[in-house]
Amino acid sequence: MLGRRKALFYEKLPDKKVKCKLCPRNCILSPGQLSFCKVRKNIDGELYTLNYGIISALGIDPIEKKPLFHFYPGSPIFSISTFGCNFKCPWCQNWEISQSEPNLSYASYYPPEDLIKLVKKYRSPSIAYTYNEPIIWYEYVLETSKLAKKEGIMNVLVTNGHICMEPLEELIPYIDAVNVDIKAFSQDVYSKYIKGYLEAVLEAIEEMKKKGVHVETTYLVIPGVNDREEEFRKMVRWHLDRLGDDTPLHISRFFPHYKFLDTSPTPTETLERLWKVAQEEGVKYVYVGNLPGHRGENTYCPSCQRAVIKRIGFAITEWNLSEDNRCKFCGAEINIRGRKWKEVGGHYWWLFI
Amino acid sequence: MVALHLKYEAVRGLATFTAHSGTGKLHPIYKSLKDAYIYLTLDADIG
Numbered sequence: 001m002l003g004r005r006k007a008l009f010y011e012k013l014p015d016k017k018v019k020c021k022l023c024p025r026n027c028i029l030s031p032g033q034l035s036f037c038k039v040r041k042n043i044d045g046e047l048y049t050l051n052y053g054i055i056s057a058l059g060i061d062p063i064e065k066k067p068l069f070h071f072y073p074g075s076p077i078f079s080i081s082t083f084g085c086n087f088k089c090p091w092c093q094n095w096e097i098s099q100s101e102p103n104l105s106y107a108s109y110y111p112p113e114d115l116i117k118l119v120k121k122y123r124s125p126s127i128a129y130t131y132n133e134p135i136i137w138y139e140y141v142l143e144t145s146k147l148a149k150k151e152g153i154m155n156v157l158v159t160n161g162h163i164c165m166e167p168l169e170e171l172i173p174y175i176d177a178v179n180v181d182i183k184a185f186s187q188d189v190y191s192k193y194i195k196g197y198l199e200a201v202l203e204a205i206e207e208m209k210k211k212g213v214h215v216e217t218t219y220l221v222i223p224g225v226n227d228r229e230e231e232f233r234k235m236v237r238w239h240l241d242r243l244g245d246d247t248p249l250h251i252s253r254f255f256p257h258y259k260f261l262d263t264s265p266t267p268t269e270t271l272e273r274l275w276k277v278a279q280e281e282g283v284k285y286v287y288v289g290n291l292p293g294h295r296g297e298n299t300y301c302p303s304c305q306r307a308v309i310k311r312i313g314f315a316i317t318e319w320n321l322s323e324d325n326r327c328k329f330c331g332a333e334i335n336i337r338g339r340k341w342k343e344v345g346g347h348y349w350w351l352f353i
Numbered sequence: 354m355v356a357l358h359l360k361y362e363a364v365r366g367l368a369t370f371t372a373h374s375g376t377g378k379l380h381p382i383y384k385s386l387k388d389a390y391i392y393l394t395l396d397a398d399i400g
Contacts, residue, residue: 061398064397065395065397065398066397066398067397067398079398092399093396093399094399128398130398130400131398133400157400158398158399158400159400160400161400179398179400180400181399181400218397218399218400220399250397252396252397252399253396255396289396289397290396290397314397
């Protein structure tokens with residue numbers, strides 16, 4: 001059956017029950033029972049993944065949309081998704097795929113080998129496992145990223161970071177960059193809305209950073225949920241302490257989606273206030289997201305404060321860095337992995353849509 | 354954000370705001386209004 005594959009990381013329990021050990025939720029499933037993430041199932045005492053290679057969306061995005069601003073800037077990234085999620089965020093922007101079971105009527109089956117062929121055909125330097133949570137299609141991500149690595153293609157995760165340490169350790173060697181979304185800096189929010197564990201997310205981010213994965217984080221500011229300055233400041237202090245001052249932080253604007261249609265988009269003033277807080281605390285690279293044309297989209301040199309990369313939306317409009325990623329004005333080193341993409345310019349990504 | 358949301362995003366009407374950069378002309382970084390429109394109306398991905 002397409003999409004069905006024996007799962008990794010689970011434990012067999014008495015009475016043909018199984019315990020999934022992929023994410024910290026650790027679902028215990030009776031025979032026939034579906035997991036919380038809707039894509040893993042106990043079939044006769046064995047755990048199976050149901051979304052292996054069931055690709056719900058596929059397209060070439062600019063890497064800035066992940067968002068990754070400090071990793072091969074301006075490059076196209078082949079972005080794919082499946083179905084399901086181990087969180088239940090009621091504001092999810094991709095809830096049609098994240099909160100549903102795998103459905104082949106709306107998807108196509110791509111075994112890893114076929115996907116890699118497609119990535120090579122479109123000459124994309126990297127693959128993003130994104131749109132819905134990649135942790136819960138772990139088996140496909142692992143296999144595809146191994147193949148990609150062999151072909152010199154980089155792997156990027158856009159993730160909520162809710163993963164157990166053992167599967168994370170096995171995946172890390174194949175992952176080049178990650179953007180992790182910190183939904184809030186309060187377990188109350190994680191318990192009330194998301195149904196996950198903040199501490200596990202923070203541990204996963206730290207581990208990836210420690211192991212040399214390029215890390216950027218995102219904080220989607222939702223009015224009335226996680227926009228309190230005090231909470232945000234705590235998150236920023238954690239960021240500085242555990243990830244360092246040169247790890248980029250994206251503060252993104254919320255727009256109404258899914259069950260949060262009555263909540264207004266984040267006011268610009270709120271985003272600017274939090275942007276300032278992060279800068280005051282000492283984060284060197286802080287960005288305002290989903291507000292095209294705002295000056296918070298630019299990269300400023302932490303040494304001379306001049307704009308070294310200017311952006312509008314996901315496009316780079318000005319580049320003031322040397323070949324070795326130093327500020328053209330004062331020579332300070334800017335924490336950017338890889339060089340600016342020069343091949344095409346990233347303006348063809350929408351041809352897939 | 355996955356591109357299937359494009360239609361929904363149309364209601365936000367952000368494209369003309371920045372694509373035209375206040376001058377009434379398409380900003381030179383965009384090859385067409387369609388290009389600008391897609392760039393400006395999709396949210397960044399969320400993990």
